[in-house]
Amino acid sequence: xxxxxxxxxxxxxxxxxxxxxxxxxxxxxxxxxxxxxxxxxxxxxxxxxxxxxxxxxxxxxxxxxxxxxxxxxxxxxxxxxxxxxxxxxxxxxxxxxxxxxxxxxxxxxxxxxxxxxxxxxxxxxxxxxxxxxxxxxxxxxxxxxxxxxxxxxxxxxxxxxxxxxxxxxxxxxxxxxxxxxxxxxxxxxxxxxxxxxxxxxxxxxxxxxxxxxxxxxxxxxxxxxxxxxxxxxxxxxxxxxxxxxxxxxxxxxxxxxxxxxxxxxxxxxxxxxxxxxxxxxxxxxxxxxxxxxxxxxxxxxxxxxxxxxxxxxxxxxxxxxxxxxxxxxxxxxxxxxxxxxxxxxxxxxxxxxxxxxxxxxxxxxxxxxxxxxxxxxxxxxxxxxxxxxxxxxxxxxxxxxxxxxxxxxxxxxxxxxxxxxxxxxxxxxxxxxxxxxxxxxxxxxxxxxxxxxxxxxxxxxxxxxxxxxxxxxxx
Numbered sequence: 422x423x424x425x426x427x428x429x430x431x432x433x434x435x436x437x438x439x440x441x442x443x444x445x446x447x448x449x450x451x452x453x454x455x456x457x458x459x460x461x462x463x464x465x466x467x468x469x470x471x472x473x474x475x476x477x478x479x480x481x482x483x484x485x486x487x488x489x490x491x492x493x494x495x496x497x498x499x500x501x502x503x504x505x506x507x508x509x510x511x512x513x514x515x516x517x518x519x520x521x522x523x524x525x526x527x528x529x530x531x532x533x534x535x536x537x538x539x540x541x542x543x544x545x546x547x548x549x550x551x552x553x554x555x556x557x558x559x560x561x562x563x564x565x566x567x568x569x570x571x572x573x574x575x576x577x578x579x580x581x582x583x584x585x586x587x588x589x590x591x592x593x594x595x596x597x598x599x600x601x602x603x604x605x606x607x608x609x610x611x612x613x614x615x616x617x618x619x620x621x622x623x624x625x626x627x628x629x630x631x632x633x634x635x636x637x638x639x640x641x642x643x644x645x646x647x648x649x650x651x652x653x654x655x656x657x658x659x660x661x662x663x664x665x666x667x668x669x670x671x672x673x674x675x676x677x678x679x680x681x682x683x684x685x686x687x688x689x690x691x692x693x694x695x696x697x698x699x700x701x702x703x704x705x706x707x708x709x710x711x712x713x714x715x716x717x718x719x720x721x722x723x724x725x726x727x728x729x730x731x732x733x734x735x736x737x738x739x740x741x742x743x744x745x746x747x748x749x750x751x752x753x754x755x756x757x758x759x760x761x762x763x764x765x766x767x768x769x770x771x772x773x774x775x776x777x778x779x780x781x782x783x784x785x786x787x788x789x790x791x792x793x794x795x796x797x798x799x800x801x802x803x804x805x806x807x808x809x810x811x812x813x814x815x816x817x818x819x820x821x822x823x824x825x826x827x828x829x830x831x832x833x834x835x836x837x838x839x840x841x842x843x844x845x846x847x848x849x850x851x852x853x854x855x856x857x858x859x860x861x862x863x864x865x866x867x868x869x870x871x872x873x874x875x876x877x878x879x880x881x882x883x884x885x886x887x888x889x890x891x892x893x894x895x896x
Contacts, residue, residue, distance in 0.1 A: 444524035451521040454496030461493075462503045495528070498535045514538050516550050529562040537569030545576060591615065607649075623648045731760035731777065739779045746781040747795075748788075753781035761785055763795045 422430065422438055430438070461474040471477040479489035499518030502510045512518055517534050520526050526534075534553050541549050549572055557565050591612035598606050611619065626648035629637040639647070656662065687697060731739070739760060746753040758779040764770030778795050780788060787793065 443527075446524075447526065447528075448522060448524035450492075450528070451499070451518065451524070454492065455500045455518075455522075457493055457496050458500040458502050461497075495531060495535070498539075499531070513546070514550055516547075516554060520554055526557065527562060530557055530565060533562045533566040533569065536566070537573060540573045541576060622652055626651045731772065735772070735774060735777065736760065738774050739777055742774075743779040745779065746784055747778045748780060748784035751781060751784055755779060757781055759785050761788060761795075 427435070457474050457478060460468060460477070465471050465474045465477055469477055471480070473493075475486070475489045475493045478484070478492060479486055482489065482492075484492075498513040499515070499521055501512045501515065504510050514531075514535050517526065517531060517538075521531055534550065534557070537553060538546050538550055549569075552572070553565055553569060556568055560568075591614065593609075593611050593615055595607070595609035595611075598608075600606060623645055627641075627644040629639070629644070637644075739758075740755040743755070743758075745751070745755050746758050758781050760777045761780045762770045762772070763776050763778060770776050788795070
């Protein structure tokens with residue numbers, strides 16, 4: 422049909438033309454399959470120099486390797502060939518191949534029939550193939566597959582022999598990545614059982630909800646996204662959730678008291694990004710409010726020699742003060758860090774904020790096995806210019822006697838974000854002690870963290886009343 426005829430044709434004529442062309446295409450595909458099997462019988466290496474007929478078709482048709490292999494596999498099932506000794510190799514579904522040559526069967530229909538015949542004993546294949554082809558004349562490929570499954574179950578009611586081997590570990594993969602725009606991308610792959618449980622959970626949470634102002638107009642994707650968020654909240658509120666660094670898993674939101682009251686400004690969300698102060702107020706409706714200002718009621722941060730392990734209150738103070746591993750040049754987030762006694766516990770060091778520093782596992786072990794030392798200033802704040810140098814022992818990472826903290830492009834002074842107060846300029850005096858070293862701007866901070874208090878249990882969001890730098894400045 423030319424363009425003029427297409428424009429003038431009615432709906433029935435257009436549908437009939439599509440059906441005619443589909444018959445032509447399917448018939449041509451069946452003929453291509455027969456040619457591929459013939460080439461394979463003669464020897465594709467001798468004829469064309471390819472290692473397999475699938476590679477030949479991949480080149481001729483410009484299709485992916487998997488697509489070429491699927492075409493060849495289907496062709497072998499429909500067409501007889503010859504063995505190396507010249508003897509015949511009968512097809513699995515010869516009658517299906519004849520029907521395919523007439524253009525009457527789609528590729529999914531062919532695959533459904535062949536899949537059933539490969540499970541049927543050889544002595545029953547001819548009869549089963551005739552029944553399936555007869556049923557396929559007025560049915561869809563899914564219906565044919567369902568009939569085939571019933572036939573297989575009838576011919577072999579006991580099913581396959583049980584597998585006595587040790588079951589393989591289910592394949593489960595999940596990746597979670599935050600983009601610069603603040604949007605998180607989730608991608609995963611799960612075994613059938615895990616996928617079924619996840620689907621059942623999300624289905625129960627994604628049902629349409631009729632609101633007071635009308636019906637629920639959310640798309641299926643939006644409903645499942647909201648259901649996933651609800652599932653996370655349910656898991657975080659579970660009393661059986663494992664502890665993380667001595668506390669239940671939580672998200673820390675840091676915002677000034679003024680911004681919390683007004684809803685204007687921004688808040689720091691964990692160690693990943695920022696949210697508006699208005700959003701922080703929403704979370705504060707169901708969370709633990711933890712003051713972090715001088716003079717507030719506090720959970721004791723000076724445990725002296727009573728306890729060796731860092732308490733949850735101390736850990737929060739370290740979280741806000743150090744913002745991650747304090748080793749120069751390291752940016753491991755707080756949740757991956759451990760509290761290190763600057764003066765070792767075994768040597769009489771107390772468990773208090775002034776004698777603690779956050780270290781990732783690698784640098785914590787390095788500190789105990791090498792000559793690195795840490796010094797905290799009298800005011801208990803980390804300085805913005807960590808000086809690091811080697812003080813003796815075996816140098817863990819450099820060939821010279823002095824290691825200087827490498828300048829990082831994201832450690833320069835930047836203006837403070839709106840709602841976080843003026844950018845701090847004080848250069849505190851905490852240092853990596855040594856005979857010499859170079860300056861490196863690092864984690865300026867303008868909150869005096871003398872106290873932290875936790876009240877009761879609730880949703881694992883934390884609103885921090887104190888002025889801190891924006892995430893861009895603190896990282």
